[in-house]
Amino acid sequence: MENKIGIIDEGKKVFEIEIDELKKIKDKVDENFEKLVNMIFNLGKNKVVITGIGKSGIIGEKIAATLASTGTSAIFVNSAEALHGDLGMISEGDIVVGISNSGNSDEVLSILEPIKKIGAKIVCLTGNKNSTLAKYSEVVVNIGVDKEVCSIGAPTSSTTATLVMGDAIAACLMKLRNFTKNDFAKYHPGGSLGKRLLLHVSDLMHIGEELPVLSENDPIETVVMTLTKKKMGAVCISENGKINGKLVGIITEGDIRRALQHKEKFFSYSARDIMTKSPIFINKEAMALEALNLMENRKNEIGVLPVVEDGKVIGIIRIHDLIGLK
Template sequence: MTSSFRDAALQAIAIERDAIDALTDRIDQSFTRACEIIMACQGRVVVTGMGKSGHIGKKIAATLASTGTPAFYVHPGEASHGDLGMITGQDVVLAISNSGNTSEVLTILPLIKRMGAPLISMTGNTDSVLAREAEANLDISVDQEACPLGLAPTSSTTATLVMGDALAVALLDRRGFSAEDFAFSHPGGSLGRRLLLRVSDIMHTGERIPRVGEDTPLSGALLEISLKGLGMTTVIDGQGGLSGIFTDGDLRRTLDRPVDIHATPIADVMTRNGKTIRDDQLAAEALNIMEELKINALPVVNRDGQLTGAINMHDLLRAGVI
């Protein structure tokens, strides 16, 4: 019994994989035309479709909206009962129907045409009414459904979803949509924190910055490290500029050799020209530096190289960057 479950599942995956592979040759002039229509759109992409096509359409609309192409989904049945007012002549309509002859979608076609909204279709039948009426039709036909009965939309919905993703990614690339642009559409959760949070938002400032002068004895530096709790202290020169850093790791290396912690100035054992990060950089960049160098804290400087703060791994953890 277990084997038959596995065999059926593998067969379904193989069929759907073939359906996806078949899309490669369909990224053609019609696909390019669809992209051009959407790029020229002054409004939004209105996605519509019935049943399973509608469910896939909702996801495609969400993907477009989160990658720089304003979009939303309208149920074609509801469109016939008032929701058509959500569509304007400045919008582009993306209609999805495997048969290309879904009655609820065809019912609203004359009204879409009348308002002048360009029509893009995704159909499994390139000779259907919907395909013929569209300015660009994206072929999502499949040889067979993964359902052994050939009834449940499976391969066809997968092909539709992948074609929608291909469309969204092509548009994203043309728009030059960046990770920061993406973050503004996803401000909540760890994704938004990783992409939007700046070092200046979470760094220690003012009196909370661990710092000592170059002539401070090692014992005094250790007291500052303990007091400020960041596992390090910055070292400041006579003009107030950053001249070095002394960390827990430096302490371990220092104690491997004979030193008088009360007489040895911190300038003799500190790390000069250590790694820093600017306060206007992303907190995620601070994390990358720490992980790459296997360190737990960084001094923070402004664009002029002046010390403005300090940050450590715990700060990144509390902020949800990790």
Template sequence: MSVKPENLSEMFDFRRSAKAVLNIEKQAIEGLHQYLDETFVRACQLMLSCAGKIVVTGMGKSGHIGNKIAATLASTGTPAFFLHPGEASHGDLGMISAGDLIIAISNSGESDEILALLPVLKRRGIPLICMTGNPTSTMAKEANVHLCVRVEQEACPLGLAPTSSTTATLVMGDALAVALLEARGFTADDFALSHPGGSLGKRLLLRVGDLMHAGDLLPQVGIDATISQALLEVSSKGLGMTAVVDADGLLAGLFTDGDLRRILDLRVDIHSTSIAQVMTANCVTVRPEMMAAEAVKLMETKKINGLLVVDADKRPLGAFNMHDLLKAGVI
């Protein structure tokens, strides 16, 4: 007898099942601590000394996990790619060069497709790290280093679908990648070079000097200018502000459209009053090498909408506002 979907939730406790899965997989991850021994250290040392690329391989679900591990390694400073073991025995082994290293993944340690590659890898002298759930398997015995990822049970109640075992393997891969990242001294700037696209790359790569309005686009008036002259500059450059410079071209202050609102309440004559009398003398400035993301944080903290960019001598180089940061995809 079929059960209608709307009645199924009344007959089955989905949350209980999900919580059981999380608990089992949590235990699987905690169980990995026992395997972070000298073999893990040797694996890291072998990968760190690899002059070529890390080639990750695995069949089925292990292959999907291996693909993710390769991607994580590549994006964190360890050149890597995934090689399908089935395709490898039909010509793709040519992708492996002297100086490369293989990470082979199989829960049983007896994957036929991977075992078929071992004689060729041995003959070519390619170092082999195997990640399996069976330390007595053929792959474990043939490996230069074997990383055990054995779990007590799969989260699948049938014990058939790879669940806890694939989670444990993925976590072990993350552990390798992060350990190597730290050992290499890999920085946020290095990470950004691998992720130039999208908002992540823009937040990590873009600097103030890349988006500021400079040259003729920089709003700027002399310190002897009147308020009305400053307003024309603010209006023509469209940034809601203008720098005020002294006779030597050094920054003397800043005037914004916010300052205009304040002086209008004071009934100041904008045609005769000098900008020096109403400008903000000690304004917040930044250097062109500052990360754009840092500028966002500074502007939010100071509750300001725009910033002037200056050199070491406080000479204005450019200006930008929140709209520029938004347009550039930084926020």
């Protein structure tokens, strides 16, 4: 017979239990936590080695990855694999963070003596302050929970607590190092955040034959044909009508539509009659995200920016080139 449960209620109960346990763990962030953070911060050229087995090991991999991506040299070593050669990844002076909720995982305990002989420091995240792992450790950070979310005691609240404690360590280290978004981007050049923070206007702007540039004296027919041919959504107007000339204005598709309201005069116009003088522009060395913000955060949004260098037009960048940076 099918065993029916209130699935939504059961799901919410998991959140309630884990949130309650995390609140308790927050109160365990004490001087031992502070000591561990300072030990890692003062490591110098050495690294942090996270080790564990099973679910704790999986959480340990994530903690190591977070540390490594936020300015702390860190690796993960599976405790079982360490017995078969991976201890070679550990060097004298390293800090080895053993993760074990019970503090008595055989695989973790079996590598403690070898780690001491190597000359690395042992610390731990454990829920058992009286465990063998805790006795081997210079610093013990308590991640003990009162309740897992299921009756059989499968690692749930305990692994969440370990994960958050790892995040807290990483976040404190970032603060101590004044780790910035640009620092983060260096380690994530392929990620969306990295792309946003590393790309400059010069990486995306249109130049050369793609760049529509005319002079103030060019007739409206030339402006319209250039807009149509170049498909940039705007034409830059320079003092000499050429690339690298002094930027004096810009004509957008919107300017053409407004000019068409005066049909009887339209074909008598030249570029100077309809251009926007002293337009907003951006430097090629500016961040691409800055260009996007400049276009979007205005009373009247604009879709195109001239790119200048020493007052001279050298390129153009469109909002379409920047889609995906947010």
